[in-house]
Amino acid sequence: MDPRVVEQQFRDTVDVMLPGETVELAFKxxxxxxxxxxxxxxxxxxxxxxxxxxxxxxxxxxxxxAFAVESAGGWIDRDAMLLLYTNLPGMECFRLDLRKSAAxxxxxxxxxxxxxxxxxxxxxxxxxxxxxxxxxxxxxxVDIFTGDSRQIDxxxxxxxxxxxxxxxxxxxTVEMAFKxxxxLxxxxxxxxxxxxxxxxxxxxxxxxxxxxxxxxxxxxCTAGVLDRDAELKLWTDIYFDPPSGDSTLPCPGMSFxxxxxxxxxxxxxxxxxxxxxxxxxxxxxxxxxxxxxxLSPELLLPTPPDRVSNISAAGSWFTNDKFExxxxxxxxxxxxxxxxMLPNEFVVKAYMCGRDMNVFTNMRVMxxxxxxxxxxxxxxxxxxYSSIKSFSMTTAGSWxxxxxxxxxxxxxxxxxxxxxxxxxxxxDPVALxxxxxxxxxxxxxxxxxxxxxxxLHPTGSGIAPPGAFLSWLEGSNYEVPLDxxxxxxxxxxxxxxxxxKWIWCGCTTxxxxxxxxxxxxxxxTQQHEW
Numbered sequence: 001m002d003p004r005v006v007e008q009q010f011r012d013t014v015d016v017m018l019p020g021e022t023v024e025l026a027f028k029x030x031x032x033x034x035x036x037x038x039x040x041x042x043x044x045x046x047x048x049x050x051x052x053x054x055x056x057x058x059x060x061x062x063x064x065x066a067f068a069v070e071s072a073g074g075w076i077d078r079d080a081m082l083l084l085y086t087n088l089p090g091m092e093c094f095r096l097d098l099r100k101s102a103a104x105x106x107x108x109x110x111x112x113x114x115x116x117x118x119x120x121x122x123x124x125x126x127x128x129x130x131x132x133x134x135x136x137x138x139x140x141x142v143d144i145f146t147g148d149s150r151q152i153d154x155x156x157x158x159x160x161x162x163x164x165x166x167x168x169x170x171x172x173t174v175e176m177a178f179k180x181x182x183x184l185x186x187x188x189x190x191x192x193x194x195x196x197x198x199x200x201x202x203x204x205x206x207x208x209x210x211x212x213x214x215x216x217x218x219x220x221c222t223a224g225v226l227d228r229d230a231e232l233k234l235w236t237d238i239y240f241d242p243p244s245g246d247s248t249l250p251c252p253g254m255s256f257x258x259x260x261x262x263x264x265x266x267x268x269x270x271x272x273x274x275x276x277x278x279x280x281x282x283x284x285x286x287x288x289x290x291x292x293x294x295l296s297p298e299l300l301l302p303t304p305p306d307r308v309s310n311i312s313a314a315g316s317w318f319t320n321d322k323f324e325x326x327x328x329x330x331x332x333x334x335x336x337x338x339x340x341m342l343p344n345e346f347v348v349k350a351y352m353c354g355r356d357m358n359v360f361t362n363m364r365v366m367x368x369x370x371x372x373x374x375x376x377x378x379x380x381x382x383x384x385y386s387s388i389k390s391f392s393m394t395t396a397g398s399w400x401x402x403x404x405x406x407x408x409x410x411x412x413x414x415x416x417x418x419x420x421x422x423x424x425x426x427x428d429p430v431a432l433x434x435x436x437x438x439x440x441x442x443x444x445x446x447x448x449x450x451x452x453x454x455x456l457h458p459t460g461s462g463i464a465p466p467g468a469f470l471s472w473l474e475g476s477n478y479e480v481p482l483d484x485x486x487x488x489x490x491x492x493x494x495x496x497x498x499x500x501k502w503i504w505c506g507c508t509t510x511x512x513x514x515x516x517x518x519x520x521x522x523x524x525t526q527q528h529e530w
Contacts (some may be wrong), residue, residue, distance in 0.1 A: 016056060029097070063088050064115070065086060067116060068082075070116055071160075080103060082095070088239055144270075148180060149266070151261070158177075166472055191211045217234075219379055230260070235413060238257075256413040269338060270302060278496040281384050365418075387411070388410075388436070389408050
């Protein structure tokens with residue numbers, strides 16, 4: 001429909017348009033109308049036999065996490081489709097069917113590319129002409145039936161999807177590309193794209209786009225002895241509500257994505273560096289590489305042949321019984337052995353747990369999980385501190401000798417909560433709790449000098465244990481003097497940040513709400529069930 005006519009009709013009849021709001025695209029299906037403005041999606045649903053009852057649904061662009069368009073097929077199914085994935089409960093996906101002869105799917109795809117990953121502002125990135133990649137090879141029956149992707153030349157994929165079909169923006173560049181049968185996976189400067197070719201003729205294609213800002217956690221799992229496939233896992237903030245009362249494991253939808261790769265035909269180390277640069281953030285809160293800007297050339301260099309096998313052997317470097325390991329040694333191994341950490345990233349704390357390892361850097365939390373009895377399959381799971389909604393510390397008790405750190409993330413699937421056990425006497429939970437506070441809500445988030453994580457030290461034996469604070473806090477709810485509460489949490493235990501001040505003891509600081517170790521940053525605006 002003509003957007004100018006639709007906008008004038010809305011202003012003349014119901015007047016639901018805001019001042020300065022303009023209609024950019026409009027679609028009509030029977031009595032219903034879907035309008036895409038510069039501020040929102042407005043869906044008008046005419047209900048009832050008489051049509052007097054009308055529902056107006058508004059979906060803000062900030063609530064849309066990802067989108068997909070599907071082109072029309074052959075003579076049987078001639079309808080295209082638009083899918084919008086949101087982070088709203090009860091509305092995981094908004095679907096709009098489009099008639100092939102009355103809607104331009106590529107124009108709609110470009111419209112949402114400007115709204116979500118970012119508007120068309122830059123010239124084509126010059127790095128596209130010297131992108132590294134592997135020459136495409138013919139498909140084998142094994143690849144088609146196993147569903148394993150192989151790495152292909154990124155420059156060739158960049159040229160193809162700028163021309164036919166033109167799904168990429170002019171300022172957008174393909175940095176890594178993978179192919180499995182007829183399907184493709186693209187890592188661009190703005191988003192993660194999957195191209196699913198459907199039907200016998202291949203005319204029907206689903207183009208799925210996930211901006212890098214939607215990815216909240218990612219992992220690379222190397223191949224093992226029996227399972228020869230490597231895996232890429234992505235966790236997003238797209239809402240998923242599992243059905244209640246269902247004993248079977250539900251499908252995660254778009255909250256969790258997984259892709260298999262042939263380990264011998266893809267560079268896992270370069271893939272991990274590429275995703276890390278797009279998802280992780282600096283201590284100041286800014287992205288390591290903002291959307292639309294190309295990665296530095298050294299991040300896209302192929303892994304040297306003598307280091308290719310190190311990504312599967314990294315878990316065997318630290319096999320002693322220490323529970324808190326030297327971060328300098330871990331940093332040396334991850335930079336010079338595996339080479340998947342970013343140039344300005346360093347390890348601050350590292351903990352061993354059996355044969356697994358938990359690593360805390362200045363940009364992320366990394367869980368190194370060795371799988372299988374042979375330990376040859378290693379999973380590197382990472383999430384930035386910006387994905388943390390809340391965290392809590394549980395000290396050791398009389399029977400349970402382990403302390404525990406619990407972290408809640410912006411994911412609705414199996415990465416919604418992460419638990420880290422610490423052996424009492426072998427690791428300092430208070431120091432780790434303060435480290436998370438610095439990076440989630442404190443000075444490291446604001447770039448202040450006081451947030452230097454290298455100045456973090458263990459709490460020591462001369463400081464009162466956390467139990468002293470609990471005994472002081474016993475009794476009914478009542479308001480206590482702020483200076484007394486501040487003095488308590490600076491010594492027993494030292495949980496308050498250097499610049500932390502109390503607003504109200506219940507307990508609330510200027511940066512977080514604290515209930516006996518449970519921390520909810522005030523920057524978190526999502527509702528949480530206590």
